[in-house]
Each structure stands twice: as structure tokens, then as C-alpha cells.
Amino acid sequence: MLQVGITGYGTIGKRVADAVRLQPDMAVAGVAKTTPNYEAESAVRRGYPLYVAGDGADAFRAAGMDVAGDLEDLVTASDVIVDATPSGVGARNAELYARYGVPAIFQGGEAADLVDASFNARANYDDAAGADAVRVVSCNTTGLARLLAPLDEAYGIEKARVTLIRRGGDPGQTGRGPINDVLPNPVELPSHHGPDVQTVIPGLEIDTLGVKVPATLMHTHSVNVTLQSEPDADDVRELLGGESRLFLVPGRAGIDGAGKLKDFAADAGRPRGDVWENCVWADSIAVRGRDLYCFQAIHQESDVVPENVDAIRAITGSATAAESVATTDEVLGMGLGDLLSGTVRRAPSAATGIVGDD
Amino acid sequence: MLQVGITGYGTIGKRVADAVRLQPDMAVAGVAKTTPNYEAESAVRRGYPLYVAGDGADAFRAAGMDVAGDLEDLVTASDVIVDATPSGVGARNAELYARYGVPAIFQGGEAADLVDASFNARANYDDAAGADAVRVVSCNTTGLARLLAPLDEAYGIEKARVTLIRRGGDPGQTGRGPINDVLPNPVELPSHHGPDVQTVIPGLEIDTLGVKVPATLMHTHSVNVTLQSEPDADDVRELLGGESRLFLVPGRAGIDGAGKLKDFAADAGRPRGDVWENCVWADSIAVRGRDLYCFQAIHQESDVVPENVDAIRAITGSATAAESVATTDEVLGMGLGDLLSGTVRRAPSAATGIVGDD
Numbered sequence: 089m090l091q092v093g094i095t096g097y098g099t100i101g102k103r104v105a106d107a108v109r110l111q112p113d114m115a116v117a118g119v120a121k122t123t124p125n126y127e128a129e130s131a132v133r134r135g136y137p138l139y140v141a142g143d144g145a146d147a148f149r150a151a152g153m154d155v156a157g158d159l160e161d162l163v164t165a166s167d168v169i170v171d172a173t174p175s176g177v178g179a180r181n182a183e184l185y186a187r188y189g190v191p192a193i194f195q196g197g198e199a200a201d202l203v204d205a206s207f208n209a210r211a212n213y214d215d216a217a218g219a220d221a222v223r224v225v226s227c228n229t230t231g232l233a234r235l236l237a238p239l240d241e242a243y244g245i246e247k248a249r250v251t252l253i254r255r256g257g258d259p260g261q262t263g264r265g266p267i268n269d270v271l272p273n274p275v276e277l278p279s280h281h282g283p284d285v286q287t288v289i290p291g292l293e294i295d296t297l298g299v300k301v302p303a304t305l306m307h308t309h310s311v312n313v314t315l316q317s318e319p320d321a322d323d324v325r326e327l328l329g330g331e332s333r334l335f336l337v338p339g340r341a342g343i344d345g346a347g348k349l350k351d352f353a354a355d356a357g358r359p360r361g362d363v364w365e366n367c368v369w370a371d372s373i374a375v376r377g378r379d380l381y382c383f384q385a386i387h388q389e390s391d392v393v394p395e396n397v398d399a400i401r402a403i404t405g406s407a408t409a410a411e412s413v414a415t416t417d418e419v420l421g422m423g424l425g426d427l428l429s430g431t432v433r434r435a436p437s438a439a440t441g442i443v444g445d446d
Numbered sequence: 447m448l449q450v451g452i453t454g455y456g457t458i459g460k461r462v463a464d465a466v467r468l469q470p471d472m473a474v475a476g477v478a479k480t481t482p483n484y485e486a487e488s489a490v491r492r493g494y495p496l497y498v499a500g501d502g503a504d505a506f507r508a509a510g511m512d513v514a515g516d517l518e519d520l521v522t523a524s525d526v527i528v529d530a531t532p533s534g535v536g537a538r539n540a541e542l543y544a545r546y547g548v549p550a551i552f553q554g555g556e557a558a559d560l561v562d563a564s565f566n567a568r569a570n571y572d573d574a575a576g577a578d579a580v581r582v583v584s585c586n587t588t589g590l591a592r593l594l595a596p597l598d599e600a601y602g603i604e605k606a607r608v609t610l611i612r613r614g615g616d617p618g619q620t621g622r623g624p625i626n627d628v629l630p631n632p633v634e635l636p637s638h639h640g641p642d643v644q645t646v647i648p649g650l651e652i653d654t655l656g657v658k659v660p661a662t663l664m665h666t667h668s669v670n671v672t673l674q675s676e677p678d679a680d681d682v683r684e685l686l687g688g689e690s691r692l693f694l695v696p697g698r699a700g701i702d703g704a705g706k707l708k709d710f711a712a713d714a715g716r717p718r719g720d721v722w723e724n725c726v727w728a729d730s731i732a733v734r735g736r737d738l739y740c741f742q743a744i745h746q747e748s749d750v751v752p753e754n755v756d757a758i759r760a761i762t763g764s765a766t767a768a769e770s771v772a773t774t775d776e777v778l779g780m781g782l783g784d785l786l787s788g789t790v791r792r793a794p795s796a797a798t799g800i801v802g803d804d
Contacts, residue, residue, distance in 0.1 A: 175803045197803035227804050249737070251609040251668040253628050253657055254804060270611050270659060270666040271703040272741040277732035280802040295734055297668050297741070299611055301628060301659040307804065308628040310609040310655050310668070345629040374635035376653055379607070383630040383655070388804050444638040445533045445555035446585050446612060446665065446746050 091117040092400060093166030093190075095141060095159065095181060097127055099258060100195060101172030103393045105136060106359060108170075110419045111397060113406065117166045120159050124151040137165075141173075163188050168400050171195065178202070182221060191219070191403045193396060196226025196284070206287035208233040209398035209416075210333065213409035215288075216402035224395045228252055228307055229284040231366045231386035232296075234333050235311065237289060239380070242327050244316030246378070248294040251310040252281055258389055259304045266302050273300045306346035306363070307386040314379050321375045328368055332417050333394065335365035335424040343367075346385050356427055362390035365424055394420060449475040450758060451524030451548075453499060453517065453539060455485055457616060458553060459530030461751045463494060464717060466528075468777045469755060471764065475524045478517050482509040495523075499531075521546050526758050529553065536560070540579060549577070549761045551754060554584025554642070564645035566591040567756035567774075568691065571767035573646075574760035582753045586610055586665055587642040589724045589744035590654075592691050593669065595647060597738070600685055602674030604736070606652040609668040610639055616747055617662045624660055631658045664704035664721070665744040672737050679733045686726055690775050691752065693723035693782040701725075704743050714785055720748035723782055752778060 092108045094101050097119045108114045118137035121128050124147050131138055137156040140148055145155050156162075163169060163184055168191050171178040175197030182202060185192040193207075200206050204219035211233040216222045225233065236248055254273070257264030273279075279298035286292055329336045337343050343352060354361035364387070372383040394416045401412040417423070450466045452459050455477045466472045476495035479486050482505050489496055495514040498506055503513050514520075521527060521542055526549050529536040533555030540560060543550040551565075558564050562577035569591040574580045583591065594606055612631070615622025631637075637656035644650055687694045695701050701710060712719035722745070730741040755774045759765040765773065775781070 195803075226802055228802075247737075249607060249670050251611075253609075253611055253659065255628075266703060266705075268661050268663060269703040269705045270613075270661050270664070270743070272666065272727055272730055273702075275697070275702070275727050275730050275741065277730070277734075277739050284802065295670075295737065295739065297730075297739060299666060299668065299741070301611065301661060303626050303628050303660060305626060306628070308630070308657060310657065312607050312653075312670070339633070344631075344633070345624060345627040347624075347627045369630055369633050371633050372630055372635065372655075376635075379605075379653065381635050381653065381655060383633065383657070385628070444584055444586075444642065445553075 090114045090400060090404060090406065091165060091167045093117045093120070093162045093169045095120040095162065095169060095171045096173030096177070097121045097131055098172065099389050100392065101170070102127055102130065103360070103362065103390055104170050104172060104396045105131070107393050107397050107420060108400070111415065112419070114400065118156055118162050120162050124148045124153055128153060160184065163190050166190055168404055169193065170396055170400065186220065192221045193399045193403060194221065194223040195392070196224060196229060198223055200284070200287050207395065207399050207402065208288040209395050209409060209413055210234045211237040211288040213398065213402050213412070216399060217405055219403055222399055222403055224392050224399050225284055225288055227386055227388040227391050228254070228281050229288070230392050230395055231307070231309065231384060232281060232285045233288050234331065234366050235368070235384060236285065236292065236313070238327055238331055239313055239315065240289065240292065243319050245292060246314040246316050248292065249312040250281070250294065250296045252279060252296060252298045253308040253310065254298055254300045255303050255305060255307055255388060256300050257304055266300055268302055271300045273298050303346065305350055307388055308346070309384045309386065311382050311384065312379060316378070318378050319375055319380055321373050324373050324375070324380060325370055329425070332413065332422055333365050335367045336370045337367050338428060339371045341428055349385055353424065356424065360390070362393070363387035363424070364390050364394050364420065364422060366391070394422065448472045448758060448762060448764065449523060449525045451475045451478070451520045451527045453478040453520065453527060453529045454531030454535070455479045455489055456530065457747050458750065459528070460485055460488065461718070461720065461748055462528050462530060462754045465751050465755050465778060466758070469773065470777070472758065476514055476520050478520050482506045482511055486511060518542065521548050524548055526762055527551065528754055528758065544578065550579045551757045551761060552579065552581040553750070554582060554587060556581055558642070558645050565753065565757050565760065566646040567753050567767060567771055568592045569595040569646040571756065571760050571770070574757060575763055577761055580757055580761055582750050582757050583642055583646055585744055585746040585749050586612070586639050587646070588750050588753055589665070589667065589742060590639060590643045591646050592689065592724050593726070593742060594643065594650065594671070596685055596689055597671055597673065598647065598650065601677055603650060604672040604674050606650065607670040608639070608652065608654045610637060610654060610656045611666040611668065612656055612658045613661050613663060613665055613746060614658050615662055624658055626660055629658045631656050661704065663708055665746055666704070667742045667744065669740050669742065670737060674736070676736050677733055677738055679731050682731050682733070682738060683728055687783070690771065690780055691723050693725045694728045695725050696786060697729045699786055707743055711782065714782065718748070720751070721745035721782070722748050722752050722778065722780060724749070752780065
């Protein structure tokens with residue numbers, strides 16, 4: 089039973105803890121947090137040993153929460169650490185993990201050169217073998233890697249061009265914007281996502297552009313991939329439909345955006361309404377010569393959670409990629425598409441006639 | 447002096463009327479409206495003869511507004527009609543204009559097959575010569591045509607791929623959404639914009655994808671153009687900077703999105719804070735082999751206004767393209783870039799290092 093310590097118990101950390109707890113081969117050694125806020129309360133309710141990072145232990149005790157120790161205590165109690173602290177904090181913690189020889193998994197907010205390997209379960213699971221530190225790439229990069237890896241294997245990718253329409257902030261990030269605007273962000277090419285995808289799919293030709301919009305629920309990607317051979321759209325649907333972490337949204341489901349995706353996930357009983365899968369609109373998959381297009385939505389709060397679980401097995405060498413992904417998916421209940429009966433509706437041929445008021 | 451009748455006095459119609467009034471060779475014969483709302487009041491204050499479309503004349507009189515006649519009266523008083531009614535209404539009005547032999551200009555909300563030629567001043571001014579009816583293409587299509595026409599002339603376009611991040615509604619359209627979402631719209635390729643651009647640039651290879659977001663100020667385009675020859679980014683900036691209806695937004699201006707673009711235009715004294723130009727972020731212009739990328743913002747309420755003015759001269763054969771565009775630009779005060787001193791800052795080389803929290 090792998091003892092997993094989780095430092096940082098915010099958006100990602102609390103989800104990873106809950107996912108780890110469900111795995112047959114893992115246990116939560118404890119979670120580390122800096123402030124005794126509502127999320128710390130939820131860790132206590134779940135029975136996770138609470139370690140205090142920094143010098144706020146008295147504040148936790150004053151709030152009536154038992155403190156199991158400090159960050160160093162958690163590291164020594166753990167076989168592996170998942171660091172889900174805010175961007176930059178992981179880099180400061182890395183020396184501590186290394187000093188105790190505890191393998192560590194960082195998040196996409198840390199620089200790629202902090203670790204031995206960047207990680208995506210679908211694209212490069214085996215690169216984590218024997219590493220002291222790996223980095224689960226960010227939500228958007230994870231989403232791109234899951235989509236592009238099977239396309240690259242099946243058809244060869246000549247070049248991918250993706251516009252990432254990014255949520256301004258998470259639902260709880262009340263201080264972020266924009267308000268009523270669309271911001272090119274960054275205004276200069278490339279956004280970090282393209283080079284980041286190349287850390288898990290080396291040699292991939294990809295240009296990415298980012299904008300930020302006043303939405304909080306999910307990111308949306310407008311994807312173009314020029315393939316090395318001409319695909320058939322139905323074949324692509326079948327290929328992507330066979331990927332366990334891609335949810336091909338059928339037209340008949342009546343799901344037009346992130347709001348309904350989240351509602352569907354909540355109806356399905358998903359914890360926190362999480363959507364771990366890439367959500368690819370089946371009807372958006374279109375082929376023009378060797379150009380493939382589609383839209384996908386990415387839940388920034390949760391799509392990296394199964395990847396963190398797999399990274400724990402990968403870095404400790406306790407399972408192969410196939411074994412780990414199968415276990416993670418089974419235990420979590422991956423596969424929103426399986427909840428919909430019948431088959432995915434095929435896209436009708438494109439409408440003719442040009443009418444539009446904008 | 448061309449007597450111009452304007453049917454539909456909403457977002458586009460009221461702007462076209464004000465632009466026509468300023469032209470040395472045109473006068474507003476009158477405007478037609480269905481309801482005596484605040485926009486009708488503004489027509490009265492401007493002294494535009496008010497014609498009533500439909501059977502609401504009594505309501506106008508009850509509101510204390512003089513009525514000059516009905517729609518038919520306006521048509522007979524006009525040398526040319528600009529129909530800026532809601533999508534579909536223009537098609538119903540077309541028979542009336544034809545019956546009186548008055549050339550008519552429709553908007554992009556009408557179908558392309560309603561008219562003899564679709565119109566963009568930069569791309570195909572001369573196609574309107576001798577036509578009975580033309581259609582000024584929509585705001586987004588206008589924006590694409592202005593950008594793609596010079597690129598096609600200078601480099602040849604192999605293929606354009608554009609994601610249109612569309613405002614959900616205009617500031618006054620209080621019933622439109624989405625709220626806090628990003629909607630693939632339409633979910634199926636192509637959006638109408640690609641085929642629509644082909645009505646003014648025949649033979650252009652272009653694929654367009656549309657999404658809608660909770661913003662009201664402007665549209666934003668994420669543009670990729672694969673050119674037939676490899677461009678230099680600075681040359682592209684110089685090329686686009688020489689187009690009177692493209693505003694190359696310099697980095698030093700500190701304009702990060704539509705909010706500040708509108709603020710800048712209002713500071714400049716533009717009527718209604720209108721932005722007639724495409725706003726292309728200079729620093730977003732990037733070259734990767736033969737792939738050119740950029741972001742541009744399009745003010746959906748006003749970018750077609752100068753095009754409507756030019757269409758009046760084009761359909762009546764009263765000026766060449768160069769003469770008309772020069773007059774329209776001079777009279778309106780085109781060229782937001784001219785208000786900024788100095789030269790456009792060049793984009794620095796791309797940053798290295800991959801860090802990002804989403």
C-alpha cells in the first residue's frame with residue numbers, strides 16, 4: 089500500500105486526495121495546508137491527517153483542528169508526494185522532497201526543467217520510470233496530449249494549430265477576470281501550451297494561441313490538425329470514441345457547452361460535478377482534405393486528477409501504463425459516454441446557403 | 447446629391463444614416479422604422495424625415511412624432527435604399543425596391559442569393575457596378591475580407607483557418623447569452639463566415655469555426671493563414687499597417703482587449719465610441735514557416751458602416767473604389783492608429799521556458 093502525501097490542498101490537491109483514497113493500492117498519508125480555511129475543514133471531515141506547511145500551526149489549533157505535524161513530518165511519512173501547491177511553491181519544496189529521497193509529483197504550474205520528466209498517462213507514461221520528480225502537465229496540455237497522441241499514432245500529425253479559449257478563472261477565484269471581454273492572452277505566439285505538449289509528445293509540430301474570456305466552468309479548444317494522411321470523419325470518431333478519457337459528446341444529448349456538461353456530470357453523481365474526460369463534440373469532427381477540425385471542452389479543475397494517480401504508479405514503478413489507467417478508470421468510474429444509451433449520431437452534411445447576422 | 451433612404455433604424459441603420467449625412471455627395475432622404483422607441487426619438491432630434499414601416503403610424507403620432515409617410519413613400523423619395531432591417535425582413539422588402547427600380551443595399555443577415563453581388567469595399571467593390579441589389583457582408587466577414595484580401599494579393603493564400611470568438615450579443619441585446627459559458631456555435635463546420643468570405647473573395651480556401659462567449663463589446667478572431675510563400679513578420683506588419691481600415695494595435699498602447707479598444711475610440715471622440723477598423727494586435731503577428739498567425743478584434747456594431755457608404759457609390763456608379771474609400775475615410779476620420787505617435791513596436795522573440803497553471 090503506497091502511502092501518498094499531498095502538499096497543497098486546494099483545487100487539485102483535495103481532488104487528488106479523494107481519488108487516491110479510492111485506489112486499492114494507495115492510502116492518503118496526510119495532506120499539508122497553510123491556512124485553516126473551509127478546505128482544511130473538509131480534510132478533517134474526511135479523516136485525512138492534517139500537516140501544516142509554514143508557521144500557522146497555532147491558527148489551525150485555534151480553529152479546533154488537530155495538527156499531525158509539519159511539512160517535513162508529512163514527507164517522512166510518505167512513499168511518494170503529490171505537490172499541488174500554487175505555481176512556484178512546488179519549486180521551493182522540491183529540495184525537501186529530494187533530501188528525504190521521496191519521489192515527487194508536481195503540477196503544470198511548475199517549470200518543465202524542475203523535473204526529470206513531464207507526464208501524461210496517454211502520451212508518455214513510461215518516461216516517469218526511475219524518475220525522482222515528474223510534472224503532470226497542465227489541464228490544457230493534458231487535454232491536448234490525450235487528443236493528439238491517438239491522432240498522431242493513427243494518421244501522423246504534420247502540424248496542429250489550436251486556439252485555446254480559456255476560462256478567466258475557476259468558479260471560486262472571485263478576483264479574476266476578464267469581465268465582458270475577450271483578451272488575446274498571451275498576445276504573442278506561442279502560448280505556453282504548444283511547447284508544453286512537446287514535453288510529453290516530443291517532436292510534435294504544434295502552434296497554440298490563447299485567449300481569455302469571462303467564463304469559469306471549463307476551457308474550450310478550437311482544434312485544427314493537418315494529418316499526414318487523409319482521414320475519414322467517422323473513422324476519427326471511432327478512434328477517439330475508443331479512448332477511455334475522451335468523451336465524444338453526441339448531438340442528441342443536447343449538450344451545447346460547459347454548463348450542460350457540468351450539469352450532466354453532477355446528475356451522474358460525479359464528486360464535485362467533476363469532468364475528468366476531454367469532452368469532444370462528435371458533430372464538430374470535420375475533415376477538409378488532410379485538415380481535421382473539432383471542438384473540445386476541458387475541465388480545468390479535474391482532468392489532471394486521474395493523471396496524478398497514474399503518475400504515482402509510474403514514478404514508483406508499481407504498475408504498467410495499461411494496468412494503472414485501467415485501475416484508475418475503473419475505480420473512479422471514467423466514461424461519461426457510457427451513461428448515454430445508443431451510438432453517437434453522425435454529423436449531417438454541411439448546410440448550404442450563407443446567412444448570418446454577425 | 448444622392449438621396450439615400452434608410453429602412454431599419456437600429457444598430458446599423460442609425461449609424462449608416464449619420465455616416466451618409468456627413469458625405470459631400472449624399473443626403474438622408476429619410477429613415478423608416480416600425481416602433482416609436484428611443485432610437486426613433488434620436489432620428490427626430492437629428493432631423494431625419496421619419497417614415498413608418500408597417501401600420502404603426504398612429505403610435506408614432508401619439509408619441510408626438512411627425513410621420514413623413516410609409517415605406518413606399520420613402521422608396522419613391524430615394525435614389526438608393528440601404529436596408530438595415532433585421533435578418534429576413536430585407537428579403538420581404540426586396541420586391542418593393544425592385545418594383546420602383548430603386549437600387550438597394552442589404553446587410554449580411556440576408557441570404558447571398560437575394561442579391562446580384564455581395565460586397566466588401568476592399569475585396570470586390572467593382573462587382574456592385576450595374577447591380578440592382580447588393581449585400582454588404584456581415585461584420586465578421588467584412589473583417590476577414592479586409593485582412594485576407596491584402597495577404598492574398600501580396601503572398602497568395604493557400605488556406606485560411608479562423609476561429610471566431612463571437613460576442614454573445616450587442617450591449618443593448620439584453621436577452622441574449624451565453625452566461626458564463628463558451629458555446630461551440632455552430633458546433634458543425636463550417637460556420638457561415640467561411641463561405642460568406644468566398645462571396646467577396648471567390649476561390650479563397652478558408653475554414654471557419656465559431657464559438658460564442660459571454661461578452662458584448664466586440665468579436666475576436668484567432669487567425670491562421672498558410673501563405674503560398676514564406677512571409678517576414680515585419681513585412682506583414684508594414685503591409686497591414688498600410689491598409690486604411692486596419693488598425694495595427696501597438697504593444698506600447700497598453701490595449702489588451704475590446705474594453706480598452708472601445709475606451710480609446712470613445713476618448714478619440716468617435717460617435718458612439720465606434721471602431722470602424724479591424725483592430726489587429728501588432729505583437730500577435732507571428733510567422734512559422736508559411737503559417738501566419740494573428741488576433742484581430744471586430745466591432746460588430748460599426749465596421750460595416752463605411753462599407754455601406756461605399757456600397758452606395760458602387761451600386762450607383764458614382765465613384766471608383768479608390769475615390770469612394772478615400773472620401774469615406776476622410777469624412778469619417780478613419781485611422782485610429784494615426785492618433786498614436788511613433789511607430790509600431792516590433793514583437794520580441796518568443797519567450798522560452800514552459801510555465802503555466804492552465
